[in-house]
Amino acid sequence: MADPVLRLDAVVKDYGTHILTRVLHGVDLSVQPGEFTALIGPSGSGKSTLLNMVGLLDRPTSGRVLIEALDTSTLDDDALTALRGRRLGFVFQFHHLLPEFTAQENVFLPMYSQSGWVSDEMQARAMMLLQRVGLEPQARNKATNLSGGQQQRVAIARSLVMKPPLVLADEPTGNLDTQSADQIFALLREVNEQEGTAFLIVTHDPRLAARCDRIVELVDGRIVSDRPNEARR
Amino acid sequence: MPFELFMALRFLREGRMQTLLILTGVAFGVGVMIFVHALISGLQDTLIKQTLGSQAHVVVRPQEDRARSLSRDPSVSIASRIEKSSQRTPSIDAWQPILEQIEQVPGVVAAAPTVAGSAFVTEGNVSKSVALRGVDPAQFVRVINVADKIRSGEFRVHGTEAVIGAELAKDLGLGVGDKLRMVTAAGRSDIFTIRGIFDLGNKDVNQRWVFVSLRTAQTMLDLVGSISTIEVRVKQVFDAEAISVEVASRTGLVADSWMKLNQQLLIGLSSQNSSSYMIQFFVMLAVTLGIASVLVVSVVQKSREIGILKATGTSTRRVMRVFLIQGGIVGLLGAVIGSGIGTVLSLIFSSLAKNPDGSPKFPVDLNAGLFATALAVATVTGLLAAVAPARRAARLDPATVIRNG
Numbered sequence: 293m294a295d296p297v298l299r300l301d302a303v304v305k306d307y308g309t310h311i312l313t314r315v316l317h318g319v320d321l322s323v324q325p326g327e328f329t330a331l332i333g334p335s336g337s338g339k340s341t342l343l344n345m346v347g348l349l350d351r352p353t354s355g356r357v358l359i360e361a362l363d364t365s366t367l368d369d370d371a372l373t374a375l376r377g378r379r380l381g382f383v384f385q386f387h388h389l390l391p392e393f394t395a396q397e398n399v400f401l402p403m404y405s406q407s408g409w410v411s412d413e414m415q416a417r418a419m420m421l422l423q424r425v426g427l428e429p430q431a432r433n434k435a436t437n438l439s440g441g442q443q444q445r446v447a448i449a450r451s452l453v454m455k456p457p458l459v460l461a462d463e464p465t466g467n468l469d470t471q472s473a474d475q476i477f478a479l480l481r482e483v484n485e486q487e488g489t490a491f492l493i494v495t496h497d498p499r500l501a502a503r504c505d506r507i508v509e510l511v512d513g514r515i516v517s518d519r520p521n522e523a524r525r
Numbered sequence: 526m527p528f529e530l531f532m533a534l535r536f537l538r539e540g541r542m543q544t545l546l547i548l549t550g551v552a553f554g555v556g557v558m559i560f561v562h563a564l565i566s567g568l569q570d571t572l573i574k575q576t577l578g579s580q581a582h583v584v585v586r587p588q589e590d591r592a593r594s595l596s597r598d599p600s601v602s603i604a605s606r607i608e609k610s611s612q613r614t615p616s617i618d619a620w621q622p623i624l625e626q627i628e629q630v631p632g633v634v635a636a637a638p639t640v641a642g643s644a645f646v647t648e649g650n651v652s653k654s655v656a657l658r659g660v661d662p663a664q665f666v667r668v669i670n671v672a673d674k675i676r677s678g679e680f681r682v683h684g685t686e687a688v689i690g691a692e693l694a695k696d697l698g699l700g701v702g703d704k705l706r707m708v709t710a711a712g713r714s715d716i717f718t719i720r721g722i723f724d725l726g727n728k729d730v731n732q733r734w735v736f737v738s739l740r741t742a743q744t745m746l747d748l749v750g751s752i753s754t755i756e757v758r759v760k761q762v763f764d765a766e767a768i769s770v771e772v773a774s775r776t777g778l779v780a781d782s783w784m785k786l787n788q789q790l791l792i793g794l795s796s797q798n799s800s801s802y803m804i805q806f807f808v809m810l811a812v813t814l815g816i817a818s819v820l821v822v823s824v825v826q827k828s829r830e831i832g833i834l835k836a837t838g839t840s841t842r843r844v845m846r847v848f849l850i851q852g853g854i855v856g857l858l859g860a861v862i863g864s865g866i867g868t869v870l871s872l873i874f875s876s877l878a879k880n881p882d883g884s885p886k887f888p889v890d891l892n893a894g895l896f897a898t899a900l901a902v903a904t905v906t907g908l909l910a911a912v913a914p915a916r917r918a919a920r921l922d923p924a925t926v927i928r929n930g
């Protein structure tokens with residue numbers, strides 16, 4: 293079997309300096325290439341915290357995070373940032389586009405910031421991805437002039453620009469109406485099937501979780517269940 | 526275009542009001558800087574030119590209280606030489622080779638011998654004390670250009686011809702062609718014909734100086750064969766002091782630069798300079814603080830975007846540079862606009878007050894060096910001002926930003 297794109301080894305996370313709150317109690321988790329996984333659990337159970345560890349935005353108090361078998365605990369902050377930029381995609385709940393830039397620019401910025409220079413190739417790739425998410429006509433619109441659903445599509449296009457093996461999404465449809473949410477979810481699924489990109493998606497919506505291949509449930513910082521989604525088999 | 530520049534330009538373009546605000550601040554700061562500098566250096570230029578209008582850059586004269594001829598002329602009795610030299614003004618005897626020696630010192634443009642002493646001019650009942658200056662006009666104009674400052678007549682002093690200052694001419698009611706009687710302390714007197722009237726831009730000089738030929742002055746002052754001073758012109762006026770030291774060591778004579786003779790003026794100029802630098806320093810300090818505070822606000826406003834950039838893999842160093850470059854761009858652009866403002870201010874100011882001959886009373890000195898300095902200073906100022914905001918941006922934690930929407 294190929295290396296998992298993600299492996300967590302006994303990841304513990306404490307918050308606070310004087311009074312320590314343990315948010316994650318030794319989480320073990322592996323994600324295989326191309327897996328489409330839902331991470332569910334009650335509010336405050338530590339889903340976002342876990343996703344931040346995986347996304348290399350924060351370091352675990354103890355335990356290890358391996359991205360494509362590379363142990364990230366040995367890397368310094370700059371190396372983490374670079375690895376994040378090259379091998380991970382993000383889709384956040386609050387769209388998080390840069391308002392000063394057009395849809396197309398938002399999509400190629402992560403590439404631009406890696407190389408330092410912009411190329412025609414980057415622009416073309418951004419256009420291709422926007423076409424993929426059905427936003428080619430809006431490519432030159434400022435991010436602020438797009439609807440919530442459109443912004444989230446741009447964010448998805450952006451998360452794919454570096455061709456990462458794993459995309460992390462924290463409630464990607466949390467801010468959208470049901471219809472837009474369904475469309476976005478369908479888009480993620482389509483990318484997953486066509487490109488073989490693995491997804492780890494935090495969601496509160498049982499309807500959406502039911503459309504994933506695997507469902508991991510977190511309660512009080514512990515994985516209480518991790519099962520394949522029989523309904524999809 | 527590099528990523529950092531692209532980001533910086535876009536942030537500046539989209540932050541319209543803030544950008545406009547700091548640009549205006551920088552522009553006025555630089556404008557004031559250029560204006561103050563141009564005004565003061567213009568003023569100083571005029572002062573120095575005025576001073577040097579009637580003064581040689583370096584004046585070489587004999588040692589004062591030594592019997593100079595001891596070594597040169599040992600056959601003459603020591604006692605009689607000393608006695609003699611105490612009775613008359615000290616002078617330079619074998620001056621021709623010395624003159625050539627001085628002309629060889631690097632930086633020296635010209636050197637001219639002069640014979641100087643005091644005399645009285647009598648005109649009817651009026652008797653005035655004057656400074657007799659024996660010169661060879663052809664040589665002397667290369668050191669102090671009297672020929673250019675002649676108001677009427679010409680700079681010609683053959684035989685018993687004399688050239689006098691405008692003030693003296695007015696006091697005595699004399700003009701070109703009139704006669705003038707002069708008596709020296711040595712008791713010699715003669716009648717001179719006024720050949721020209723000069724205006725060297727210095728009232729005292731215009732009142733006291735009377736030019737006659739070298740030979741005439743030597744006779745009148747009992748200095749036959751010798752001269753009083755050698756006056757020297759140098760290429761760079763501020764090199765005069767160094768050159769005077771060199772001249773003194775080569776000739777064994779005393780050499781005084783205009784700087785030494787005008788220490789008060791130089792002290793005045795340098796304190797003027799310090800106050801001008803002080804003003805400029807505080808103006809630029811205010812500009813720096815202005816840029817810094819606006820950029821800090823913009824970092825805070827953009828914390829979300831900075832978080833996104835970092836989350837999507839933009840390195841901390843790049844993020845810092847985006848803000849440093851914004852500071853630099855604002856500094857540079859502000860300086861370009863400010864150069865325009867400073868130039869306009871300076872030109873308006875210098876056109877306000879004019880001399881009778883149409884030249885500005887307050888000439889301003891706008892030169893390329895000044896603008897280049899202003900651009901460099903403002904750009905560096907902008908960069909420095911952006912250091913604190915950039916560090917703040919660097920410290921921003923993307924996880925916090927993303928969590929809070």
Ligand SMILES: Nc1ncnc2c1ncn2[C@@H]1O[C@H](COP(=O)(O)OP(=O)(O)OP(=O)(O)O)[C@@H](O)[C@H]1O
Nearest residue numbers: 307308313315333334335336337338339340341342
């Ligand atoms: N930076 C922090 N400092 C202190 N406590 C934190 C911090 N971040 C998260 N927590 C705490 O950790 C716990 C888990 O938070 P987390 O955001 O991971 O939950 P979640 O499962 O994503 O919840 P939700 O479904 O509401 O988004 C919460 O009790 C929260 O208060």
Ligand SMILES: [Mg+2]
Nearest residue numbers: 339340341462
């Ligand atoms: Mg959460």
